Amino acid sequence: MTADDYLNLDDYPINLPGPELEAVIARTRAALEADGCAVLKGFLTAEGVAAMVAEADDVADQGHRSFNRTNAYFTADDPSLPQDHPRRQFFDRSNAFIPADNFAKTGPLRQVHDFPGFDGFIKACLNEERFFRYADPLADVIVNMAEEGEGFPWHFDTNNFTVTLALQNAEEGGAFEYAPGIRARTENYDEVARVLAGTSDRVTRLDLEPGDLQLFRGRYSLHRVAPLKGARRRYVAIFSYVEEPDMVGAPERTKQLYGRVLPIHYERAGLRADALID
Numbered sequence: 001m002t003a004d005d006y007l008n009l010d011d012y013p014i015n016l017p018g019p020e021l022e023a024v025i026a027r028t029r030a031a032l033e034a035d036g037c038a039v040l041k042g043f044l045t046a047e048g049v050a051a052m053v054a055e056a057d058d059v060a061d062q063g064h065r066s067f068n069r070t071n072a073y074f075t076a077d078d079p080s081l082p083q084d085h086p087r088r089q090f091f092d093r094s095n096a097f098i099p100a101d102n103f104a105k106t107g108p109l110r111q112v113h114d115f116p117g118f119d120g121f122i123k124a125c126l127n128e129e130r131f132f133r134y135a136d137p138l139a140d141v142i143v144n145m146a147e148e149g150e151g152f153p154w155h156f157d158t159n160n161f162t163v164t165l166a167l168q169n170a171e172e173g174g175a176f177e178y179a180p181g182i183r184a185r186t187e188n189y190d191e192v193a194r195v196l197a198g199t200s201d202r203v204t205r206l207d208l209e210p211g212d213l214q215l216f217r218g219r220y221s222l223h224r225v226a227p228l229k230g231a232r233r234r235y236v237a238i239f240s241y242v243e244e245p246d247m248v249g250a251p252e253r254t255k256q257l258y259g260r261v262l263p264i265h266y267e268r269a270g271l272r273a274d275a276l277i278d
Contacts, residue, residue, distance in 0.1 A: 001047060001051065001108075001209050002111060002249035003108075003111040003112050003114075003115040004202050005045065005047050005048065006044055006045060006047060006048030006051060006108050006111065006112055007043070007044065007045065007048060007050075007112060007115060007239045008042050008043055008044060008048075008211075009043050010022055011024075011042065011043075012040060012043055012121075012123075014115070014117040014118060014121040014244055015115070015116050015117040015122075016117075016184060017117075019212060021241050022123075023039075025121070025124045025125055028040065028125040028215065029125060029127055032125070032126070032127075032215060032217060034180075035081065035087065035123075035180035035204070036178075036180050036205075036216065036217035036218075036220065036221045037148065037178060037180065037206070037214070037215070037216045037217070037221070038125065038214070038215045038216075038248060039206065039208065039212055039214050040212065040213040040214075040215075041209070041211075041212055042209075042212065043165065043211060043212060043213035044112075044165065044210075044211035044213075045211070046211070048108065048112070048211065049167060049168075049210045049211045051108040051218065052109055052112075052165075052167050052235075052237065053110050053167050053210075055103065055107050055108055055109060055167070056071065056143050056167060056180060056235045059102040060098065060145060060201050060233070061094060061100045062098055062101065063096040063097060063098045063143075063145045064096060064097055064098075064258050064259035065094070065095070065096040066093075066094070066095055066096070066256065066257070067090065067093070067094045068092075068093055068094075069090045069093065070093045070153065070155070071087055071088070071089055071090050071091075071155075072086060072087075072089075072153075072154050072155045072156055072192065072196070073087060073155070073156060074155065075087060077090070078157060080116055081243055084193070085091070085189065085193075086192040086193050086196055087189075087267055089196055090129065091153035091154070092153070093152065093153055094146075094147050094149070094150040094151075094209055095144065095146065095150065095152065096144070096145040096146065096147075097142050097143070097144055097145070097257055097258060098143040098144075098145055099138040099139070099142060099143060099258045099260075100136070100137060100138050100139055100140050100141050100142050101137055101138060103141060103143075109141060109143070109210060109237055112140065112165075113132070113140075113141050113239060119131075119133065119241075122163055122215070122239070122241065123241075124264075125150055125215055126161055126215060128161075128241075128243075130243040130244070131241055131243070131275050132241060132242055132243070132244060132245045132247070133240075133241060133242075133245050134240035134241060134242050134247060135245065135247055135248055135268075136240070136247070136249050136254070136264075136265075137248075137264065138249040138254060138258045138260075138262065139240055139248075139250070139254070139257070139258070140239075140240055141238070141239050141240065142237070142238050142240075142246070143167070143235055143236065143237050143238070144164075144233055144234075144235070144236045144238055145233055145234070145239075146170070146174070146225070146228055146233065146234045147170075147228065147232065147234075148170070148228055148229055148230055149228065149229075150227065150228055150229060151173070151174070151225045151227040151228055152224055152225040152226070153224055154196055154222055154223070154224045155218070155222070155223065155224065156183070156218060156219060156221075156222060156223075157218030157219050157223075159218075159219065159241075160216070160217060160219050160244075161215060161216065161217050161219075161241075162214075162215075162216050162218055162238065162243065163213075163215055163217070163238070163239040163240075164207060164213070164237060164238050164239070164276070165211075165212070165213055165214075165236065165237040165239075166208040166210050166211065166212045166214070166236055167210055167211075167232065167235040167236060167237055168210055168232065168235040169208075169209070169210065169232070169234055169236045170228035170229060170230050170232055170233070171229060171230025171231065171232050172228070172230050173226050173227050173228040173229045173230075174225055174226060174227075174228045174234050175205050175206065175207050175225070175226045176205070176206040176207075176208055176223065176224075176225055176226075177204065177205050177206070177223060177225075177226060178203070178204055178205055178206075178216075178218075178221045178222065178223035178224075179191070179195050179200060179202045179203050179221060179222045179223070180202070180204060180206070180221045182195070182202065182221060182222045183222070184189045184220045184224050188262065190218070193220060202233060243244055246268065247268070248264055248265055248268045250265070250269060251265045251266055
């Protein structure tokens with residue numbers, strides 16, 4: 001089979017510019033404008049989901065696991081702040097990423113990523129002018145793998161948007177929850193504290209299904225993946241795009257996420273779109 005079999009081109013004709021595709025793009029932009037999240041239900045066919053799950057199963061043993069405690073901002077503790085401040089609330093985080101170089105160019109995941117029109121469609125939906133594939137051979141397209149008891153605690157993203165494909169859900173748990181635009185103008189610590197305490201009325205819950213494509217602007221929306229239950233792994237594919245060409249991850253950060261680095265990470269260290277800490 002090829003990407004034509006894996007993609008739901010009837011509902012999402014990303015290879016055929018025209019009124020139908022423009023309508024899809026318009027709906028997606030409107031959803032992103034409304035609350036920073038858009039879900040394209042059934043973006044993959046059943047065959048596409050099955051093929052990608054089988055591919056992830058085949059290379060799951062290559063996933064790099066990490067365990068730590070983090071706050072919503074991925075920063076160190078600040079004793080100068082009150083004990084109950086959101087920046088001083090830390091939660092267990094466990095995760096695993098299957099690095100990109102485990103997915104063959106002829107495999108289903110990369111066939112979808114390389115499908116004509118895929119990048120252009122994502123760019124149009126996000127309405128981004130500066131838009132390039134991440135040039136990192138370990139991280140351009142990866143699979144996040146999580147098992148029973150794992151999840152991802154409340155956090156803000158360091159990048160403006162994420163592009164993910166739900167492939168397989170756990171038997172229980174794993175819902176995607178977010179508080180849209182909670183820090184669109186200020187850090188809004190009071191409302192962040194309410195989300196962390198479970199008392200906020202601004203939280204939206206999404207139960208994504210295998211085959212759903214999600215575009216999410218997570219820099220301003222606090223979000224989490226609820227803890228998982230059951231023996232079945234949760235798989236989510238992540239497609240990475242950046243604002244500058246030829247960018248790769250910093251060596252230290254790459255080692256943390258994927259357990260190893262390549263020569264290109266040292267060769268291009270410091271080649272970033274901004275001067276922010278990676």
